Amino acid sequence: MTSVHELITTAATREAERAAPERSARGSRRPIALRATGVSSCDSGLARDPWAIDQDPGYGPGASVEDRAPRTSPRQGPLPESYTRASEAELEARIIAAKAELGDRVAILGHFYQRDEVVRHADFVGDSFMLAQAAKQHPEAEAFVFCGVHFMAETADILSGEDQAVILPNLAAGCSMADMATIDQVEECWRQLTDTLGTEPDTDGRQPVIPVTYMNSSAAIKAFCGRNGGIVCTSSNARTVLEWAFVRGQRVVFFPDQHLGRNTAKAMGITEDEMPLWRPHLPLGGNTVEQLEHAQVILWNGFCSVHKRFTVAQIEQARAEYPGVRVIVHPECPAAVVEAADANGSTEVIRRAIEEASPGDVIAIGTEINLVNRLADEHPDLTIFCLDPVVCPCSTMYRIHPAYLAWTLESLLAGETPNRITVDPAVADASRVALERMLAARP
Numbered sequence: 381m382t383s384v385h386e387l388i389t390t391a392a393t394r395e396a397e398r399a400a401p402e403r404s405a406r407g408s409r410r411p412i413a414l415r416a417t418g419v420s421s422c423d424s425g426l427a428r429d430p431w432a433i434d435q436d437p438g439y440g441p442g443a444s445v446e447d448r449a450p451r452t453s454p455r456q457g458p459l460p461e462s463y464t465r466a467s468e469a470e471l472e473a474r475i476i477a478a479k480a481e482l483g484d485r486v487a488i489l490g491h492f493y494q495r496d497e498v499v500r501h502a503d504f505v506g507d508s509f510m511l512a513q514a515a516k517q518h519p520e521a522e523a524f525v526f527c528g529v530h531f532m533a534e535t536a537d538i539l540s541g542e543d544q545a546v547i548l549p550n551l552a553a554g555c556s557m558a559d560m561a562t563i564d565q566v567e568e569c570w571r572q573l574t575d576t577l578g579t580e581p582d583t584d585g586r587q588p589v590i591p592v593t594y595m596n597s598s599a600a601i602k603a604f605c606g607r608n609g610g611i612v613c614t615s616s617n618a619r620t621v622l623e624w625a626f627v628r629g630q631r632v633v634f635f636p637d638q639h640l641g642r643n644t645a646k647a648m649g650i651t652e653d654e655m656p657l658w659r660p661h662l663p664l665g666g667n668t669v670e671q672l673e674h675a676q677v678i679l680w681n682g683f684c685s686v687h688k689r690f691t692v693a694q695i696e697q698a699r700a701e702y703p704g705v706r707v708i709v710h711p712e713c714p715a716a717v718v719e720a721a722d723a724n725g726s727t728e729v730i731r732r733a734i735e736e737a738s739p740g741d742v743i744a745i746g747t748e749i750n751l752v753n754r755l756a757d758e759h760p761d762l763t764i765f766c767l768d769p770v771v772c773p774c775s776t777m778y779r780i781h782p783a784y785l786a787w788t789l790e791s792l793l794a795g796e797t798p799n800r801i802t803v804d805p806a807v808a809d810a811s812r813v814a815l816e817r818m819l820a821a822r823p
């Protein structure tokens with residue numbers, strides 16, 4: 381099986397070869413995009429080692445390259461050369477040796493979207509909430525090495541024990557979607573909403589607005605929801621959570637993923653004109669008072685740069701190439717893509733659909749390429765492919781290169797705890813309130 385890392389490296393090599401004559405004619409400029417036939421990647425920079433870009437203020441190459449990281453986003457310090465110069469085989473051997481020596485003291489958590497060279501060392505593989513729960517269920521571990529992104533490590537810290545350390549091997553592994561809603565923007569939005577819609581419940585006791593945040597948000601926003609009668613949701617339970625919220629509120633403000641919010645609300649029969657978009661830089665989010673009063677779900681203007689890449693044209697192309705193909709996409713994809721697909725659902729829904737498929741079935745998937753590749757590997761009797769013909773992993777997740785994992789594990793062996801993610805206790809307490817409401821919510 382070809383890993384995403386190998387696909388990207390191959391694409392970069394092909395593009396470099398293809399561009400060589402052109403480059404010699406115009407100096408040494410690096411090609412911006414890979415357009416090689418067969419294998420192509422969304423950004424040739426992905427083939428570089430992450431430490432080359434970790435000091436940059438943006439997210440680096442890949443799907444989220446256009447997004448802006450908040451100024452407060454953590455930056456990763458330089459790695460010692462003994463890691464950056466090590467071969468893949470050497471890093472692999474060092475990770476295996478350090479992990480064996482650490483034993484049960486340390487558990488490695490690997491997100492579904494993580495690269496193969498890292499996830500193969502994980503003790504637990506899952507989505508962000510499954511991994512946070514794994515942390516909660518293993519009180520014997522002194523430390524969790526979270527091979528995901530920043531908000532996931534925060535959630536694991538909130539749910540794990542006080543004495544347990546949660547470590548993000550590369551601090552530059554943020555999530556562009558989570559960063560699209562800062563706590564200052566959310567508080568300002570709330571101030572404007574409560575000024576406009578009031579704070580008094582209606583005759584049924586329902587509040588004017590209930591804040592709901594997707595798991596993919598900072599701990600500060602989860603805590604905000606906990607403090608203001610709100611709740612957290614995952615892509616698996618978003619509908620149940622919205623139903624919970626409508627029992628308690630006249631409308632919902634949904635952070636930060638507009639697509640998950642819109643797709644879930646549409647499936648509940650809520651119409652587009654009842655779902656205004658909140659643009660945080662505009663007064664009233666760019667809406668009129670009437671639009672907000674009429675709203676059922678106010679959608680924050682955030683999105684996932686990986687899932688935004690999927691298009692209806694890709695689905696049409698897949699259907700033309702493979703008549704009978706079943707198309708399944710993640711609900712972080714735009715609504716038109718979700719509507720054109722045969723099914724949509726969380727990573728777990730996608731995995732289950734594949735488990736239930738019959739030998740010979742052809743399935744096109746609209747989600748992150750590392751997961752799709754792995755599913756294809758696990759099911760050789762099926763034809764599984766990513767809808768997007770261009771290789772474009774979650775670029776921030778991709779920053780957890782094996783060199784960072786080796787450095788983290790060897791630092792732990794040396795008695796150090798690098799890159800510990802610690803959520804302020806007051807924020808953690810309020811976040812837990814919102815998370816517990818989610819766990820208690822029933823369809």
Ligand code: SF4
Pocket residue numbers: 444493529554555556557558596684685686687748774775776777
């Ligand atoms: S896939 Fe999208 S939502 Fe998930 S971590 Fe990457 S950027 Fe964030």
